[in-house]
Amino acid sequence: MKFILRKLGFYVVALWGAMTLNFFLPRLMPGNPVDQLISKLSQHGPVTPETRHALELLLGADSSEPMWKQYINYFVSIFKGDLGVSVAYYPTKVSEVIGNTLPWTVGLVGLATIIAFALGIVLGAFAGWKRGSVIDNIIPVLTLFQSIPYFWLGLILLYFLSLKAGIFPLFGGYDVYTTTPGLTWEFISSVIYYGILPAVTIVLSSLGGWMLGMRNMMVSTLSEDYILVAEAKGLSPMKIMRSYAARNAVLPSISGFAISLGFVVSGSLVTETVFSYPGIGSALLTAVQSNDYALMQGIFLIITISVLGANLIMDLLYGFIDPRTRVQG
């Protein structure tokens, strides 16, 4: 119990620190949203000094309010669950923008990360168990995929598989021409079909790392005394591999997995750009380009919470998987 409380306390402090940074960082950026909109409007028509006044009224951008007051208001509204109104998507609420984009990202990148992890661990375990086998030999090939810049891998796959061969679609999250979103098989199958190529790219580019890590841990675990004991007891090789070797070897990978789960939200920008996939990454890009503080803060908050949350869960879970971490040294 004390262990859990101590962990929780640490995470509360970390969250406060992150949210404070989150408040100040966007404000250190050059420019402000009103100037931004004025410059955009001036491309389309004449802009007069009254325009600035109208936009300030419109956005409620009262820049004269002192910083500490803004800081307090920021915390108050976050606890009320009010993330404010987006400037880039004015007058849509930030929570609505996030609500529209987050499911796509979590669905695609989250699933792909889990698949890559699971596949990597299983294959890695086998590769470590049977060194020199075929599985062991494909590791260098997969790490090669990982060393190719991700966007380049994505563009090449897109070029050959979509543009040349026409197997996969060129862009989007679903077939915008023939389906409308809803709980229909038509729509869901379209989402799955459109998600395959981006997901394959993510899996390809991260599988090698998981596999290599797992394989090497497996190798060092196999030289432990308790493996020898298990073998001496006459246990079946499969049981030794699963319950003795793999179970111990997987521990470092699990903490790595926690971190990568946390980065699902933020790490999707490149995927979304290459495949024109809807998601929170492109919303973040828009927010940064438009000096949209509210939206930036909202997305950073989601990222912070997901990174901290994933770590917290793993921390707690780790205590059960590996009781050694609970005991103070």
Next chain:
Amino acid sequence: MTTQHGIRRIAKIAVCAAAAVSMMLPLAACGKNGGQNAGGGDSSIINVFNGATGTITENFNPFSPTALQPTLGLIYEPLFYYNIYTGADPKPMLGESWEWNEDGSQLTVTTREGVKWQDGEPFTAKDVAYTFQLIVDNPALNTSGTPIKSAEATDDTHAVITFNAPNSYLQESQILGNSAIVPEHLWSKVEDPSAYTNEDPIGTGPFKLDNFTSQAYTLTANADYWNGKPKIEGARFLSLNDADGAASALIGGQIDWMSSFIPGLDNLLKDNPDISYTNTPYMTTAIITCANGDAGCVGPQTDPAVRQAMYYAMDRTQLNKLAADGTGKIGSPTMLVPDRDEKWIPDESLRTTPEGSDIDKANEILDEAGWTMGDDGIRVKDGERLSMTIQTVSGYSDYITINNTLQQTFKEVGIELKPTLLSWNEWNNNEQTGQFQLSLDSLGAGSSTDPYFIYNKFISENAAKVGETGGVNLSRYSNPVVDEAVAAAASTNDEAEKIKQYGIVEAELAKDMPYITIYLNTCLNEYNQTKYTGWPTEDDMYALPITWRAWDNGIILQTIEPKQ
């Protein structure tokens, strides 16, 4: 281990103003498409990419600066359509004619009869009066800063708009050509028009909203449109994250109309006879100089001789070839568009810029102004080296090419140019606050082709001191002769007088050169000519075929026809 990788920098080209999106070479270089199914082959719904990226948020409020762009032109209409590419006379839309009162403080508009809102209610002059009164009552809606006092309808076909001051002739194009008319019977029920997203928009336009999702939305033809039902069944607007996708989708037949710069377009089209394009340069690319030392500008560019020397030294033919694939057109030192604005430039010698570089003349100007050649090949005057920084946005590859080319050319006359690359935000912020020496930018278009909308960038009233924001006079230029002439031109409706006054402004600008014209920037529009006909051509530019231009897209989509 994770899927987090370096953020890919998207190559951007600064053509067609800020809304232009990038093109990447690998896909642009590809020849044939791989047999992708052409989207939406079932009907004549045209697929348009207008630069929308990521998630599209529903907003069909014509007063909102973040409204989805087809709101203006497809759903809602103006009183008149102004073609800012040809400068042709305004074309009647919801209005039929207009008249000023004696002192230019009241504008009376005669509206079209027999027009119906998309919900079947009749459109009258009362809706026009209501629209402008709404702007008066809600200053937050007045993003164009139009100085209206009041608006009222005298009967069903006449609306009178009263301005704050006499001689408000310049408001004409804003009121007539750049204001969407909304229905009184629906908008009078809206509580807060500035935060209204208008998810069920009812306008008078040729298209009405059919369905909306965050990745695409479709508008269908309005069968009761006053000018006849459009020939195409509808238009679908798509979101793509970058123009790599757009270029390949265009070739794959999934997009029928887009406006993006594609390097080597002619080569690409050789293998794709379905695709055709027009080039519509109408915006001037220029070096903005922080010109006014009194306002706080620092650097050699505050000397008009230096600006003159740069003007003559640059080789525009070379710049066009290297930066714009030869698709730019010759501009004018007056910042106007040479062919279109011929009548506004009385002095023929100011109509176009030189094409090649004139190193001798540049040297002569600098020598005369007292800049002497230093040991390191850079000129010096009173201990100050002739060295300046020029800022542009990182990723605007054509602008970067321009800067690098200028750096080489200017060295020959003893000017050191130091290009810097900044993020859009920082670059824009520097321009607004005057924290720059030279900045490469393009000049936007006004609501009509009246030179006022360019020349108000050069009057003292619109200039802020360095360090402060506000005003469109980015170069902080201040010249009483220009101030007076612009004010005189703005307060008259007599064209001959306007031409005379603008002539004075042009002579001053050509002498002082606060902005140094480079060329008219390329603006490519690509369309599928196999599926649709009736697109504007270089000879008949009945509307500007840029997908993200308000109003113009409404004219184009009601004109084109599906090919049988």
